[in-house]
Amino acid sequence: MYRGSTPTYFDYYQIMINGATGQVTWTDSLGDMHFSSSSAFDANGDGRDEVLCSVNEISGSFKHQLKLIDFQNATINNLSSLESGVNLGCTPLIDDLNDDGLLEIVYVYKLDSLNPSAWTGFKMKSLQTSYAVPYRGMAFSSYMGTNFDGHYTNELVTCSTTILNNHFVEQPSCNGFTDGKIILTNFASSTNTILWSDGSILDSLTNIQAGNYVVYLTDTNNCVELHNFQLIDPYSVAFGNISHNVCPGDSIGTATISSTGCVCQFSTCTYNWSSGSLIKHATQLPEGMHSVDIHHPDGCVVTDSIYINDGIPVIDSSFTTSPSCSYSNDASITLIPSFPSATGCSWSNGTSLLINDQLSPGNYAVEVYNMNCTDSLFFTVQNVDPVTFSPTVSNVLCHGEANGEIQIDSFSGDFPYNTVLNGVIYSDSVLTQLSPGYYQLYTIDNNNCYSDTVIFQISEPDPLSLTFNVTPATDSGYFDGIAHAIVQGGTTPYNYVWDHLPFLNDSVVIYLTNGYYPITVTDNNGCQIIDSAFVGLLSNIDSESSNFIEIYPNPSKGSIQIKNTHKSPISYTVYDTRGLIVNESKALPYSNQINLDLPIGTYFISFTHYNGSIFKKIIIN
Structure with a gap:
């Protein structure tokens, strides 16, 4: 494995995983760069496979080396010297190529020691070893395995003759003790390996507890022999006369402990229950786990425990529904009894039914009972959130128009919702083309729940009116007349546009001669009024x-x-x-x-x- 991301890798690992458990059992970081897969074979003939790795070292330049990992002896040996070059992805081949009974290792690496990506040639080498061909065959001797199928090779067969001739078993001295033994004796001379189900490779297991143990034996004839051993505790312990609690919260449970080491009432076994009982019977037990220590005459103390159940509740489960709307009285509480045919109830609101409906929000209590038990239960019916909304009202812009608006800015309830204005239902959140007047507005959500009704007024401004204060010109040809436009109504501020001075926004114009002066006045809502001021003469030439x-x-x-x-x-x-x-x-x-x-x-x-x-x-x- 490598650590990092393409194209930068800053560490490389070799990892062994237990195939049975998926646990990582060994990790190391050999070399500076390692991409090729490893090989496995029994190099030293001890029946345990070693692993061959092709690794690269970097110290100014790339160098390549073969390393052999011996897990039994916890050693890592160099099979080749450091050689200039780099191996990026070629798995070594391990085989007896010349049929001399000894293995050769064939490996390949690139010649360029400076640029691992360069294509300047390869070097292929064959390393002659002193390793004999393993008894059980080559485990994983090339890329994708010995048979190029991704499988670990094992050529062991069932033995035709016996490898193990005798054994000795010592059972644990007391329940739970780890002083049992299994000792293998008198092996065949061709015995090669021993492997126990717990991973041990010795010829005996000591300090073990009760359980099943399997041993695999192999010999130099490439055969395997399997033996099963069962270690058992000396005493069999069991519970009887068990009675559980009847009602929730009871303490009337009972249990009796028995052991094969306490065969009669006159035995010298003693008992110590966690509940305080000192005999084999325990009574008045509440719900929970109860343990007992049995002291046998030989000093063996066995501890066991039993779980006493709580009583069955009168009501197995219940569910509550809230009102359909915040102002409704249609909530309900439903009781589901453990024994429907034998259960009764009495509610605080007077009903005696298991389904209490047509309820308003609030607290409710009920007494429930059956043939054995009674209980008191309490419920709270929660109200749902009311349907609310927040409107924005826009008044009519100009006197006499019908362009008022109502917009729903925020709404709480179940979408989608409708808006009801003066009894007319709308699906829009913006209501337009409204005339001045009073309106009633409410909303209805998707659950058909109504909000409160809001009464509001859409108003209109006063009508625009335009009058003039005029100072006449002195005489014909004189420019000393003055016109003052006086506006009332509408919405201030006003904008004034005189036809003869369109860029002058003022209510007063001066330097006027005799004549008519049209003006357009626009208020802040865009409403307009148009009129003309007449400027007369104080006198004339006559x-x-x-x-x-x-x-x-x-x-x-x-x-x-x-x-x-x-x-x-x-x-x-x-x-x-x-x-x-x-x-x-x-x-x-x-x-x-x-x-x-x-x-x-x-x-x-x-x-x-x-x-x-x-x-x-x-x-x-």
């Missing part, structure tokens, strides 16, 4: 016509008189500073006058006659 109009007193305390001295009729219109008409007349005949009562403020009056129009300013203070 100064002659202006002289025929008399306004007095101006400024005034509230009442003014207007007189027409022009030879033709005129009409007039009075505006406030917002541009709204507050008074008007279709005709004012020549030499006529009128009185006007106006609130405090600044006004503009427009006079129109056949030759044009003039503007005048009126101040009421």
